[in-house]
Amino acid sequence: MFSDLSAQKDSSLLSRPAGEEQGPVFDRVSPAYSPCSERYKLGDRSFSRQYAHIYAARLMEMRPLLTERAHQKWGSEVTVRKLCDLQTGEQCCIVGTLFKRMELQPSILKEISEEHNLLPQPTRTKFISETDELILEDELQRIKLEGKIDKEKCVTGSVIAIYGAERNDGKFTVEDFCTADLPVQTTRPTLGSDKFVLLSSGLGLGSSHADSMLGLQLLVDMVTGQLGDQGEQNGAATISRVLLAGNLLSQSTLDKDASTKAKYLTKKTQAGTVDAMRLLDELLLQLVASVPVDVMPGQYDPTNFTLPQQPLHRCMFPLSSVYPTLQLASNPYQAEINGVRFLGTSGQNVCDIERYSSMSSHLEILEETLRLRHLAPTAPDTLGCYPFYQKDPFILEECPHVYFSGNAPxxxxxxxxxxxxxxxLLVxxxxxxxxxxxxxxNLRTLECExxxxSAFSAEDDEESEMNISH
Structure with a gap:
């Protein structure tokens, strides 16, 4: 892969330097690029609607897909009923939206109770417990689920099909269930040579600890061909695009006091994001002069908080925005690079599912959302999202070739x-x-490395070594 290409060198740093006229020139590969994120762009924004509409649109669009999958799995003779038509004891299939009643889920009422000198809620990384209950809803009714379904793994907002029967006590005993699974995928073109896309996220600029700045500059130098010998430069020329997946700025740049303090107290202070954005612009200037770069916003970046996050404004990048190679993208991100379809987020959807389910691996959550055929099932319950009215844009209508999530541990x-x-390929x-x-x-083989x-940091001792490996 990339390391093999970098090892193919005719000379090394220890060999005699070539004259200026003999120096090799490596042309960077330039694949075809087609952005496909229009469905995540918001036009006229109205927050006067109720969030019930997005659940209704999600269920209406997913029901035919799940009905077909249910017939494939349990046979065409299986009866698919709505909750209002259920008959006690009848074996049937139901398609609906899961709701997970969680006792430990954060609530504004609990926050208010803390203000009245009650015991504060302990800090938690997961909010699941044995007392959680699973409920299936459709347009009219809801029913409690029991049986062969992992309630700890399930999350609110997932649309699934379940097979079983209703008992006399009004609960539904689940014998089996299925998801919509992966959508249709276009054929990936055959490439004659290796071409790479570099993915990075969580640069965290503007933090009080600048330990990662040396590593970040080394990354920029590697991509632009200023690091290493001719073999390294030859390998860097095969990097056709760079994708920065959110959290370009650090969480420490968010000044919570600025919105609550009196204006005269903050008159002569400068927002923490100003210097961080200036630094980001300078780093992007080095990159976009050499390679096309896609920039996605994240949780801590200066754009709207709710999904889908809109592209950062070009006025924030006075230096790098002059170059046509800078593409400011939305979060979620979708594009075709040399016929390979990329789809991904900055990680908010994965981190939210991790908090409200037993799944801890980001790869496991990525696969689960792909098989649910939905990018962010927990939106808008526990994840901020725009109140869409007639369509849920997070439903996957076409299967990607590369599905990624940023800001993973x-x-x-x-x-x-x-x-x-x-x-x-899940990344x-x-x-x-x-x-x-x-x-x-690697766009040719769909392999990832x-x-x-690793650079010096304040916590390392004097014997620390700097390491660049791939």
């Missing part, structure tokens, strides 16, 4: 296959500020 990748021969893109690791996706930049 560590690098992970996995190739999964669907029931109809679909092949999808958990690590947070660069803490791991100093990016990852390279990490590129690590």
């Amino acid at each position: 560590s690098f992970e990748s996995k190739l999964i296959k669907g029931p109809d021969g679909q092949e999808v 958990a893109v690590p947070k660069f500020s803490s791991t100093q690791t990016a990852c390279l996706v 990490p590129v690590s930049f």
